[in-house]
Amino acid sequence: MRKFCRSPHVSKGDIRNTGNVGIFTTLALFLIVSTINVLAQDVIPTPGPAKSVSIPAVKETKLKNGLTVAVVEKPGVPLVTAQLIVRSGASSETIKNAGLADITASMLTKGTKTRTAEQIAEEMEFLGGSINSGAGWNNSAVTIGITSDKLDQAMAIMADVVLNPSFTKAELDLLKSQAIDGLKFNLTQPGFLATYAASVYSFSEHPAGGTPASIESFTPANVSEFYSRAFTPNNAILLFAGDITSAKAMSLAESLFSKWPRPSTGSGRGSGFGDGSGLPTRKDIVRRILVIDLPNSGQASVNFFKPIESIGRASEEFYAASVLNSLLGGGYSSRLNQEIRIKRGLSYGAGSSFTWRNGKTNFGTRTQTKNESAAEVAELVVAELKRLADTTATEAELNPRKLALTGGFGRNLETTGGLAAALADLYSFYLPTNVLNSYMTSVGSVSEANVKAFAAEHLHDGDMIIVGDYSVFKDDLAKRFPNMKIEVIKADELNIESPTLRKSNVP
Amino acid sequence: MRKSIFIALVIASVSVASFGQVKVAPLPLKERTLANGMRVVTLRDTSSPTVSIHVWYDVGGKNDPPGRSGFAHMFEHMMFKATKHMPDEKLDRLTEDVGGFNNASTWPDYTNYYEVVPSNHLETLLWAEADRMINLNVDERNFASEREVVKEEYRQSVLAPPYGKFFWLLDDITFQKHPYRRGVIGNLEELSAATRADAEKFYKTYYRPDNAVLIVVGDFEQKQLDGWIDKYFGRIPKPSGEIPRVSVVEPEWTTERRFNEFGPRVPFPATGIVYRAPKTDSPDIAALRIAASILSGGESSRMYQSMVRTQQIAQNAFLDLELNNEGGRMSLIGIGSEKGTSENLEKALLAELKKIQDSGVTAKELEKAKNQLISQAIRNKETNDGKAFAIERAVAYLGDAKAVNNEVAKLQAVTAADVQRVMKNYFKDNNRVVIYYNQAKPTEGEK
Numbered sequence: 001m002r003k004f005c006r007s008p009h010v011s012k013g014d015i016r017n018t019g020n021v022g023i024f025t026t027l028a029l030f031l032i033v034s035t036i037n038v039l040a041q042d043v044i045p046t047p048g049p050a051k052s053v054s055i056p057a058v059k060e061t062k063l064k065n066g067l068t069v070a071v072v073e074k075p076g077v078p079l080v081t082a083q084l085i086v087r088s089g090a091s092s093e094t095i096k097n098a099g100l101a102d103i104t105a106s107m108l109t110k111g112t113k114t115r116t117a118e119q120i121a122e123e124m125e126f127l128g129g130s131i132n133s134g135a136g137w138n139n140s141a142v143t144i145g146i147t148s149d150k151l152d153q154a155m156a157i158m159a160d161v162v163l164n165p166s167f168t169k170a171e172l173d174l175l176k177s178q179a180i181d182g183l184k185f186n187l188t189q190p191g192f193l194a195t196y197a198a199s200v201y202s203f204s205e206h207p208a209g210g211t212p213a214s215i216e217s218f219t220p221a222n223v224s225e226f227y228s229r230a231f232t233p234n235n236a237i238l239l240f241a242g243d244i245t246s247a248k249a250m251s252l253a254e255s256l257f258s259k260w261p262r263p264s265t266g267s268g269r270g271s272g273f274g275d276g277s278g279l280p281t282r283k284d285i286v287r288r289i290l291v292i293d294l295p296n297s298g299q300a301s302v303n304f305f306k307p308i309e310s311i312g313r314a315s316e317e318f319y320a321a322s323v324l325n326s327l328l329g330g331g332y333s334s335r336l337n338q339e340i341r342i343k344r345g346l347s348y349g350a351g352s353s354f355t356w357r358n359g360k361t362n363f364g365t366r367t368q369t370k371n372e373s374a375a376e377v378a379e380l381v382v383a384e385l386k387r388l389a390d391t392t393a394t395e396a397e398l399n400p401r402k403l404a405l406t407g408g409f410g411r412n413l414e415t416t417g418g419l420a421a422a423l424a425d426l427y428s429f430y431l432p433t434n435v436l437n438s439y440m441t442s443v444g445s446v447s448e449a450n451v452k453a454f455a456a457e458h459l460h461d462g463d464m465i466i467v468g469d470y471s472v473f474k475d476d477l478a479k480r481f482p483n484m485k486i487e488v489i490k491a492d493e494l495n496i497e498s499p500t501l502r503k504s505n506v507p
Numbered sequence: 508m509r510k511s512i513f514i515a516l517v518i519a520s521v522s523v524a525s526f527g528q529v530k531v532a533p534l535p536l537k538e539r540t541l542a543n544g545m546r547v548v549t550l551r552d553t554s555s556p557t558v559s560i561h562v563w564y565d566v567g568g569k570n571d572p573p574g575r576s577g578f579a580h581m582f583e584h585m586m587f588k589a590t591k592h593m594p595d596e597k598l599d600r601l602t603e604d605v606g607g608f609n610n611a612s613t614w615p616d617y618t619n620y621y622e623v624v625p626s627n628h629l630e631t632l633l634w635a636e637a638d639r640m641i642n643l644n645v646d647e648r649n650f651a652s653e654r655e656v657v658k659e660e661y662r663q664s665v666l667a668p669p670y671g672k673f674f675w676l677l678d679d680i681t682f683q684k685h686p687y688r689r690g691v692i693g694n695l696e697e698l699s700a701a702t703r704a705d706a707e708k709f710y711k712t713y714y715r716p717d718n719a720v721l722i723v724v725g726d727f728e729q730k731q732l733d734g735w736i737d738k739y740f741g742r743i744p745k746p747s748g749e750i751p752r753v754s755v756v757e758p759e760w761t762t763e764r765r766f767n768e769f770g771p772r773v774p775f776p777a778t779g780i781v782y783r784a785p786k787t788d789s790p791d792i793a794a795l796r797i798a799a800s801i802l803s804g805g806e807s808s809r810m811y812q813s814m815v816r817t818q819q820i821a822q823n824a825f826l827d828l829e830l831n832n833e834g835g836r837m838s839l840i841g842i843g844s845e846k847g848t849s850e851n852l853e854k855a856l857l858a859e860l861k862k863i864q865d866s867g868v869t870a871k872e873l874e875k876a877k878n879q880l881i882s883q884a885i886r887n888k889e890t891n892d893g894k895a896f897a898i899e900r901a902v903a904y905l906g907d908a909k910a911v912n913n914e915v916a917k918l919q920a921v922t923a924a925d926v927q928r929v930m931k932n933y934f935k936d937n938n939r940v941v942i943y944y945n946q947a948k949p950t951e952g953e954k
Contacts, residue, residue, distance in 0.1 A: 003612045003613070003614050003691070004580045004583075004612060004613050004660065004664070004691050004692050005610055005611065005612040006583060006584055006587065006610055006611040006612070007609075007610050042591075042592055043634075044592065044593075044631060044634060044635075045630040045631050045634050046631070047605070047625075047627045047628045047630070047631055048627040048630075049627060050556075050625055050627050051556035051625070051626060051627060051726070052556070053556065076554055077885065077888070077889050078885065079882075079885060079886060079889065117806075117816075118807065118812065118816075121805060121806035121807035122807040122875075124807075125804070125805040125806070125807045125808075125875055125878075125879060126807075126871070126874070126875040126878060127878060128875075128878030128879050128881060128882035128883075129882065130805070145886070146882070147882045147885060174816065174819065177819065177844065177845065178815075178822065178844070180845075181774075181775065181822050181844045181845055182822065184774050184775075184845075185669060185774045185775070185822065187774075188669045188772040188773075188774050189667065189668060189669065190667060191667075294772075296771040296772065297667065297771075297772070298662050298663075298665070298666025298667035298668075298671070298771075299659070299662045299663060299666060299667040331603055331608075332599055332603060332608075333596070333599045333600075333603050333604070341656055341659075342595075342596065342652075343652070344652065344655075345651075345652040345653065345654070345655030345656045345659070346655070346659065347656070347659050348656060348659045348660040348663045368659070368662075368663050368667060369659060370658075370659065370662055400600070400603070400604030400605075403603075403604060403605055403606040404603045404604065404606065404608075406606055407603075407605070407606025407607055407608070407625075408606075408608070410606070411608070411623070414555060414889070414890050415889050415890060416889070
């Protein structure tokens with residue numbers, strides 16, 4: 001693809017946010033006053049009054065077998081996204097069977113009692129539609145995108161793959177070899193390697209996509225067993241968004257899924273792998289430095305990771321964390337991108353994120369830079385984390401970051417796919433759907449003090465993980481982080497299933 | 508499985524009359540040209556209180572100055588720096604800070620600048636776009652810093668990903684003369700050589716109203732919008748002098764060329780077989796898009812079924828259409844699996860080519876491809892910004908905004924015979940470039 005963008009933070013779709021104008025209005029008025037008597041073209045125009053935003057309503061019902069059905073009617077464009085999620089994902093795995101949730105979900109479209117994998121792809125693609133399945137940490141999902149005139153045929157295929165998967169050995173073997181090849185491909189990328197190692201090293205979890213050994217070990221019986229625990233109607237939600245009435249959606253759900261039997265035992269919810277215990281209590285920003293040495297790497301990936309064990313997606317602190325993230329590393333004008341890219345030209349982009357779990361969140365910052373500047377960038381990241389905890393942001397800085405956050409939220413709801421994804425997120429965490437309507441107010445009520453307190457309490461004692469050509473930045477890293485032990489693992493030696501993280505047992 | 512190695516790029520614009528029972532009305536565009544030569548396309552859509560603003564410039568990677576590969580793209584980054592009336596990054600203040608966003612991208616044939624904002628900010632953004640069309644101040648410090656950012660972008664897209672260099676080579680070693688060979692991002696050496704004086708000259712040469720198209724889609728009142736456009740863009744003078752155009756013509760490719768290339772970290776072998784594509788306004792484009800869909804659109808496609816599922820020599824295999832105004836390239840790509848070699852990938856890619864050339868496609872395959880491409884066209888226009896992009900592609904590649912409304916009819920008209928004919932005409936043994944891409948042997952000093 002020969003398109004090169006100004007910003008890697010590509011947004012899609014439109015926006016639904018009203019712009020509260022706070023700081024912006026003040027600035028504009030100032031300019032008008034100070035530029036009196038100049039040409040109209042020299043004066044920055046002031047925005048008119050903001051229009052109100054309508055967040056679509058969610059209609060929800062439950063079938064007798066426990067399946068929740070939720071619909072958002074969005075007429076206009078003749079498209080529907082339908083998604084079936086179950087509240088079981090990679091969190092139900094351990095490192096020994098890491099990747100089983102994703103393999104199980106992926107196997108759904110690889111054959112049913114009456115359709116082969118080829119037939120499923122052929123029939124859906126003939127309709128001009130798409131069908132995708134996979135698992136994340138908190139859920140597994142089957143998603144279809146289709147024009148509304150062909151919804152009935154597409155839903156019949158979706159119901160078949162959810163209810164009647166065949167899990168043949170031949171299809172599983174092919175999927176396993178594809179997954180292992182894909183992993184081998186990803187493990188040559190510095191950014192992926194850092195996240196992969198952090199799953200165990202920093203977050204006491206396992207990589208959601210699996211390890212070569214765990215994937216290799218799966219049998220049809222494993223897949224079948226995971227499926228029967230996870231894919232039950234009382235653990236599932238069927239979502240529709242787009243050009244469909246709620247009556248039509250309910251009738252499709254009833255006719256296709258009412259015979260899905262509810263099991264006598266519980267759902268497939270499971271606990272994660274590790275407990276993340278043993279963190280020391282001192283308050284340095286960086287607790288450990290790990291370097292994964294990738295000779296000849298085209299760039300270095302520089303990351304800071306910190307698990308926060310006490311706060312989950314359902315916590316009210318979710319909003320303070322989200323605003324903090326928008327300030328620190330969410331979007332083009334966030335502080336990390338300001339300092340690393342805009343001021344110093346050290347990267348194409350730098351950012352941060354919270355990855356949410358039930359009862360826990362994983363914080364991370366990410367950026368790539370030339371190997372020569374890896375240590376400098378690591379130092380800049382630490383400085384920004386420290387600044388968050390030590391100083392209070394002004395309202396003038398924080399308000400625009402809140403608007404950037406709510407604006408992005410609104411834009412995501414403009415497509416049927418974005419709507420379905422937002423709902424799937426809420427259902428996965430057992431949150432009410434009216435969170436869609438209260439989101440903007442909740443973000444607005446986060447104060448500058450809340451952000452500072454969150455940083456001071458949580459964003460310390462984390463891990464700096466750098467993946468790149470160590471020989472290039474070794475001396476600089478030692479100089480910038482004196483008194484810190486730097487653990488180095490050769491990329492070819494990395495084995496995250498071993499307690500030493502190495503293939504050989506000699507650290 | 509959420510895994511993707513490379514997303515093939517196709518020209519995708521719009522839709523029309525009827526597809527199955529779905530009716531899609533043509534977009535009711537309004538077009539006009541200001542006295543200074545700037546073209547304006549507007550489309551009112553009040554389904555959300557937002558507006559998408561695109562300024563499209565007829566300058567792209569192909570217009571890089573001599574010895575300055577990658578310059579058009581680097582200049583695009585400079586357009587977010589200070590103007591006579593705005594400090595650095597003011598565009599971010601006017602968009603991101605009020606809940607909107609902005610971006611820009613440079614293609615081989617053109618450059619676009621765009622933003623989506625709450626509709627009460629429309630006038631402000633029109634003012635800002637007009638201001639940076641005429642009043643940009645390129646200063647030395649900004650220029651030097653942004654040049655480093657673009658070098659990091661090069662490293663991140665070409666050097667760091669396992670197949671980054673392979674995809675870069677598809678342009679670099681196939682085109683013999685045409686500037687398309689620079690692949691927009693350029694190279695580190697020529698990026699380093701660029702100066703502020705180059706930027707000033709480039710700005711004066713290409714950033715002018717008679718080289719731009721303004722596209723506005725969304726929630727506005729037509730009369731008010733027209734007034735603002737006249738007020739802010741109408742007073743920009745039309746510069747004198749011709750706008751230079753690329754006159755280099757790529758010679759016909761008449762003999763097979765083969766390359767063995769290597770990268771530092773290549774997980775599996777890859778093979779690319781590259782052919783010349785016709786110009787974007789060629790009547791054969793629709794048939795080529797249908798062929799690409801039959802060969803590699805989805806898991807029921809021929810190449811996926813044969814190379815990924817049956818032979819299991821590839822992780823991914825596809826026909827990549829890189830369609831450009833002056834004739835781009837079309838590449839059969841195979842990214843190997845554990846069982847893949849450059850040789851068996853080449854053999855399998857050519858076997859699929861021969862099959863479609865010798866035996867054509869079935870009626871069912873043809874219908875499936877049309878269904879896929881038409882629903883994709885509907886999906887691409889789901890939002891105001893999506894519609895603006897579709898209009899922009901029609902402007903860029905067909906020279907006519909209204910062509911956005913012809914896409915579906917063109918796809919519908921394609922016959923099985925058309926598909927077979929274009930595959931025979933454009934894909935020949937003696938006009939192809941074959942690239943093998945493999946892991947380099949460890950060099951001395953590497954551990």
